[in-house]
Amino acid sequence: MSGESVTGSDSGLRDVIHRRRRAAGLTLAQLAVRTELSQSFLSQLENGRTNTSLRSLQRIADALGTTATELLAAADTAPTATVVRAADDTALAQAEHGGDGSVRSLVHGVRDLRALEFTGGTERGDREFAHGNDELIHVVAGTITVIAGGEEIILATGDSYYCVAGVAHRWWAHTPETRTLVVAVADGRTVRRARIS
Numbered sequence: 001m002s003g004e005s006v007t008g009s010d011s012g013l014r015d016v017i018h019r020r021r022r023a024a025g026l027t028l029a030q031l032a033v034r035t036e037l038s039q040s041f042l043s044q045l046e047n048g049r050t051n052t053s054l055r056s057l058q059r060i061a062d063a064l065g066t067t068a069t070e071l072l073a074a075a076d077t078a079p080t081a082t083v084v085r086a087a088d089d090t091a092l093a094q095a096e097h098g099g100d101g102s103v104r105s106l107v108h109g110v111r112d113l114r115a116l117e118f119t120g121g122t123e124r125g126d127r128e129f130a131h132g133n134d135e136l137i138h139v140v141a142g143t144i145t146v147i148a149g150g151e152e153i154i155l156a157t158g159d160s161y162y163c164v165a166g167v168a169h170r171w172w173a174h175t176p177e178t179r180t181l182v183v184a185v186a187d188g189r190t191v192r193r194a195r196i197s
Contacts, residue, residue, distance in 0.1 A: 012075035034063035079109025114186045120176040128168040135163040135184035142178025146171040
């Protein structure tokens with residue numbers, strides 16, 4: 001996806017990253033090597049002196065054997081709440097890295113269902129994702145390009161793409177105002193499918 005910067009419940013996120021790094025037995029220098037991020041950046045992040053982009057958070061999550069979504073859920077200050085308001089600080093504001101969009105979680109805490117709303121995200125990163133469960137990508141407003149399984153698909157307002165589990169994919173928005181909803185069963189959860197007789 002794109003290089004959005006993640007803020008929101010900053011102290012929670014920096015504490016989660018610090019605890020996970022220590023639990024993994026990694027020094028900042030070792031995490032820097034694994035993530036290809038600078039040691040000074042990681043130190044500033046853990047000390048609350050900077051924010052992270054979603055792309056950098058994904059690198060950190062990879063190095064810690066988890067996902068960016070799981071780190072954000074673990075940092076949620078209201079993990080059992082059932083309502084996410086537009087003004088909640090779980091609406092993770094974006095500012096750095098050229099202001100390339102925003103992402104906010106539409107669910108609190110660790111849930112069986114994952115739902116994210118992206119605004120913008122025009123940077124065409126080359127990282128592909130392949131999830132263990134199916135995913136729905138829906139364009140609320142604007143246009144995006146999805147590349148999935150080697151096929152390029154243009155989606156406009158109201159269009160959806162159903163991405164089957166295991167299919168490598170990536171996408172980007174055409175304008176900073178584009179709004180995209182991504183909904184999926186969370187990684188690590190099992191989907192029970194009815195038998196067809």
